[in-house]
Amino acid sequence: MRTPLRVCVTAALLVCYILSSCATEHEVSKGEKLQSPDSHIKVMRNYTEPDVRRPKPATQRKKAKKSGHQRVSMGPRSDISCTRLGGTCQPHRYICQGRYLEDKCSGAKKRQCCARVGAWTVFCAGHHKNRVRACDVHGCGTFISRRGNKLHKAVDLVCDDYGIVNTPFSGSLAGPVSRRDPAGNAFNGVRLLNDVYCVNIFNIRPYRYIGPVVQGEALGYLLPLQERFSGITSHLELQMCDGTDPSPFI
Missing domain, CATH: 2.70.70.10 (Glucose Permease (Domain IIA))
Structure with missing residues (x-):
């Protein structure tokens, strides 16, 4: 009687051990499946974190448009270019007893250099002044x-x-x-x-x-x-x- 009993007990213990082992492996496998997404996300995070922390490249700034209050043209900073020619800087709307010259005066574009009349000396030696040729049989010497x-x-x-x-x-x-x-x-x-x-x-x-x-x-x-x-x-x-x-x- 003892031998069959021992066999039955041994068989029962073996079945319990096998069932316990299967249950353990099932729990381990289930735990790995549950941990797998987190670990994958963590890996992906480790891979992407340097890019997230990396400063963005500086974008080239667009040139600001010049406003109407800004001076577009860069003229001279003083009137010396005009005064050394014997001229006077004044608004272009004024009458000039000579000729206006551009880009010789500081300030606004409408402020120009009025060059005096007779800025050139006498051309012909022996003459006291420059005399314009009058009309003769071949024409006149005045402008136009x-x-x-x-x-x-x-x-x-x-x-x-x-x-x-x-x-x-x-x-x-x-x-x-x-x-x-x-x-x-x-x-x-x-x-x-x-x-x-x-x-x-x-x-x-x-x-x-x-x-x-x-x-x-x-x-x-x-x-x-x-x-x-x-x-x-x-x-x-x-x-x-x-x-x-x-x-x-x-």
Whole structure:
């Protein structure tokens, strides 16, 4: 009787042990499944946390639009550019007994430099003043006088044949210039300029074409026109580089 009893007890204990082991493994497996999402999220958090803490790259700031109260143009900070030319800075609405020059005065854009009349010295040696050529058989010497079907956008100053022509203002010679009239006649000369003025001087033979010159310095001599134009008044021709009237300066 004892042997079968022992076998039964042993079998029962074995069954209990097996059931207990299965239950334990089931609990462990269930616990791992429950912990798996947290651990995965934690891993993902560890991976993404450096990116979250990393400062965002600075974005390029857009240039602010200039308001109407800001000054758009950057002009000179003083009036010295005008005063050294003998001019006066004043509002453009005022009458100027000469010519207005831009970008020479401080302040608002409407405030410009009024250059005085007669800013240039006498061109032709032996003359007390610059005298504009009057009308003759070949035309008139004033600005925008009629020349056939065109306008004369220059001013003619009376000079003597082969007379010395002086430099009207200090500046630099910028090379030879030439032009042709409607009849095909060529007129040669030189360009003179500085920070304010730029003028082409025709009908002269300059002593040189390049280099600095000072006001009053001998520039060259007048070429005679009588050989080609009988009865014409001997003169040199002044033409501003921008086509404007040089009369206020002479």
